[in-house]
Amino acid sequence: MKYAHSKRDPLTKKILPKEQWHGLDPHWEGTANLAGKFAGCFKCEILGEILGYVHDYGKNLLDFQRRLEGSKRKVDHKTMGTLAVYQHYPHPYGLILAYAIYGHHGGLPDHISRGGHSGLYDVLSKNKFKIIDNIPPIFPELMEHEIPKRVPTINRGMSRSLWIRMLYSALVDADYLDTERFLRPEKAAARQSFMPLEQLSVLYQKKLDKLLSSSSDSVMARARRRVLQSCLRKALGPKGFYVLRAPTGSGKTYSSLAFALEHARHHNTIENCVRRVIVALPFTSLIEQTVGVYQDALGKDNLNTVLEYHSNIVIEPGNEDELDPRLLDSENFDAGLIVTTNVQLFESLFASKPSRARKLHRLANSVIILDEAQALPEHLLLPTLAVLRSLVADYGVTVLFCTATQPAFQDSWLDGMQPIEIIEEPGQLYSELKRVNTTFVGRKTNLELTELIISNGNRVLCIVNTRKQAQHLYSLLTKSKQIQKLDVYHLSALMTAENRIEMLQEIKSKAKEDPCYVIATTIVEAGVDIDFPVVMREMTGIESIAQAAGRCNREGLLEKGTLFLFESADYPSSPYMWYSGRAKLAKFILSRHVDPLTPEAVEEYFQRFYFQEKSQLDKHGVLRNLNGAADEYSFQFREIAEQYQFIKEDTVSVVIPHNAACRELLQQANASRFPASFNRKLQRYTISLYSQELEYLRKKERLGIIRGVIYYLKDSEGGFEGNITDLYIDRLGLKVYVEEEG
Known part of the structure; x- marks a missing residue:
């Protein structure tokens, strides 16, 4: 009898008798069943089953069995299974399976040894598989014609590497879950506590009925109903790319979820079903607000409706020991509705570590809502769009770009796939909802800004580019004898999220006629629901100017709000700061368009911006490196994970x-x-x-x-x-x- 896991007394930590250990055969079978089920969601069930049966073949080694009994000797149990699949199955399947098995604890390996890391090529070329103690591995028959080919693409490296990642994810999640069922059955029993999409859709329908039947006849109310109705109609279309381009304040948060749930209902077939909705946001500060909106709509009394996931802190295995119970707490996106960050979603798609990649297979047959799509970082734009295209082409995913300022993506970046516009005449919608007049007032010192703020009524929001300037401007404004100190607020990332929420609640609680002056950084621009008649914005890119305009006359209670654009005399932008080039281009657009926020002005801005930055759209060569390795499946997974980072650790x-x-x-x-x-x-x-x-x-x-x-x-x-x-x-x-x- 061979074993996969020993078991210890939770109090004494002593090893329990072998009768209570996890047998190796049951673990293989349990993992194979789960991995086959997970990979079956993208029609690769047999590959998942193979991974489950063979991944722990090396645990037959006598040294490993002694380790379970208490030996401190480290044992490599992954290489035997890696060699087994590589030598048994034809190319490229043997190599694809080998990547997943070799990396199922320590992470997907590089193919070529570099930087002190052992490459898979060396492992495969220098070793030969040997049967352990007359115990042959279980090799399910592989019928190649039953495995779907990847959809043709100009980015074959992206397509093939994502295939490996998806299979790897199916194995890792299955392995963790089967281990959890043995080591922590109480936790396993508590899984799948989140509501499925069908139940969420029923709950959300009550909110939709209320929104659609609203008797309000204001311009904003009519526009929000129009956006919602357009989303419900277009949700009946095929899976693919969609764009919801609508001004801030037009109800995109409600309408985008309505699209996703209706799209899921429309595609509710065994072959083509949508399993979950994933909402990705650019900032963690948006998560709590968005989750709150959804929970209100779904009923606060209904528990486990939304999975909120945005922590960058994960526990990684430091060695071959998988018995650390902290590993079993890694998230795996097992919910119907998930709200996360762009960082978590996209860095996981390029990750090599198991705890980050574990969730990937659950993206298959999902709707991904990319809120504030203009916030996708340009230095990773090409690999980001390429991986989205692969998800749509090969994994049954629908992607909804949701934005007030849709970036001008070129056709080739999505490899010929054309996003479907949900709003058929976005220019007309913008004209109907135009609530702000924009004026450029030139270069201003902080003292001049203070005077301009005070002279423009008693409710003004001023947004600057740096937290240094925000603190100094706030301090200067509080010293003014013309206003009360407690009427002045400051919002920046130098405050904790807890404090910012408290300040925002106080700001929102003020009556419309009460004095309120807010000095803020860009942290208020995305998703923060505040409304001011006058907004002042330091020069920046058009996408940020549009976000600032969204905090001005948000509810359309005035005929027109006022947006002042200015340049800072006291804190001129360094030419090396990321927003300097955007600000310069936005100023050029201002010289060509009376209103810089029209769809035409926004499109020209992004076209010129991407033309200027074309050499930087794959700054670290992620897509180039993947495509260059496509023919030989020679992927450097660790290197790619290091190169694909939204935010460098500065x-x-x-x-x-x-x-x-x-x-x-x-x-x-x-x-x-x-x-x-x-x-x-x-x-x-x-x-x-x-x-x-x-x-x-x-x-x-x-x-x-x-x-x-x-x-x-x-x-x-x-x-x-x-x-x-x-x-x-x-x-x-x-x-x-x-x-x-x-």
């Missing part, structure tokens, strides 16, 4: 213990064996600091750290339980750029 997260709840979490983290496991709970109390901001805290000797994994702002006594208001106050955030409160 900031450090620091916890701000500004209330009792945060201090309690820090105490628990400090006492825990696994303090990193508290990162998700601490996220709402965390700010990200650049190197110069971090150095400011170091010089003041106020930067603490818990066992090398959690940075926090120390109090004046060097702990995290005392007063920190000398450096952090709720209305301003971390006082990095101003020494005293306004």
Whole structure:
């Protein structure tokens, strides 16, 4: 009798008798059944079954069985299964399966050895498979004609590498789940607690009926009904790419989900069913608001309607030991409606590590809503669009680009697939909903900005490009004798999410006639539901200007709101800052269009922008490298994962213990064996600091750290339980750029 896993007493940690261990044969069979089911969602069931049966063949090794009994000797159990499939099955299937098995614990390998990592090519060429103790592996018959060919594409490397990733994902998730059923049956029993799409659709219909039957006859109400009705009609179309291009405030959040649920209902067949809806947003600050909107629509009393997933903190296996129970907590997108970030979604599609890639197979037959699609980073635009095209072509996915300023994607970037416009005349809709007049007022100092803010009524929102300027402008405005200090608000990423939410609630609670002056960074531009008659915006790209305009006269209560565009005299943009080139181009568009936010102006802006940046749209060569390796299936998975990063690690997260709840979490983290496991709970109390901001805290000797994994702002006594208001106050955030409160 051979075993896959031993079992320990949860209290004493002693190894239990072998009668309670997980047999190897049952583990193979359980994993094969699950992996076959998962891969069957993209018509590769037999490949999933093979992976499940062969992945742990090396656990037959006597050394591995001794390890289960308590031996400390490390054992490589993955190579035997890797060699078995590679030598048994024809090319390319043997190589495809070998990638998945060799990487099922440590991560998808590079094909060629580089940088100290062992490449799969060396493993396959230097070793020969040998049967262990007369125990042959189970080799299900592979009928090549039953496996669908990839849809022809100019990006064959993307198509083939994604195929490997999807199979790898099916294996990893199946392996984890079958292991979990044995090690933690109570957790396995609690799975699948989220509502399926069919039930969510029934609940959402109540909200739709209310929206469609609204008696309001305002311009905004009519427009929102039109957008919603257009989404419901176009949802009856085929799977593929769609674009919802509508001005901010026109109800895209409700309407896009209505499209997805109706699309799922329309394609509710065994062969073509939609299994889940995934909403991806550019910023974590948008997650909570979007989830709140959905939960309100689905009924707050209904539990487990939305899976909220946006933590970048995951636990990775450090070696061949898969028995760490923390691994079993990795998310796998097993829900009907998921709200996540672009970072989580897309970096997972290029990840090599198992905990990141585990969820990928669940993207098959889904609807992916890309909210604020204009926020896709240009330096990764070509590989991002190529992977979306592969999902649509080979995995039954529908992608909805949802935006007020649709980027001008070229036909070749989606390999000939044309997105279907949901709003047939977006220009007409924009004209009907035009709520703002835009004026460029030139270069202004902060003192001049303060005067301009005060002279334009008692409700003004001013958005600047940097948090340094935001803090100084806020401080200057609070010193003005013409307005009350408590009527001035500051919103930036130097405040914790908890504080920003509190400030936003206070801002929203003010009556329309109450004085309210808000100094903010771009953090208020996407999805923050606030409404001001006057908005001032430092020059930036057209896409950000449109977002700022969306906070101006949002409900259409005025004939026209006022949007002032200005350049900063005190804080001129460095030519190397990412927004400088966008601002320069936007200023050029302003010289050619009276209204820079018309669909024509936006299209010209993006066409010129992409032409200027064409050499940067695959800046790190991700797509080029994949396509160059397509013929030999010689993919450098680890390298690609390092190259495909939305945001380079140029900031450090620091916890701000500004209330009792945060201090309690820090105490628990400090006492825990696994303090990193508290990162998700601490996220709402965390700010990200650049190197110069971090150095400011170091010089003041106020930067603490818990066992090398959690940075926090120390109090004046060097702990995290005392007063920190000398450096952090709720209305301003971390006082990095101003020494005293306004």
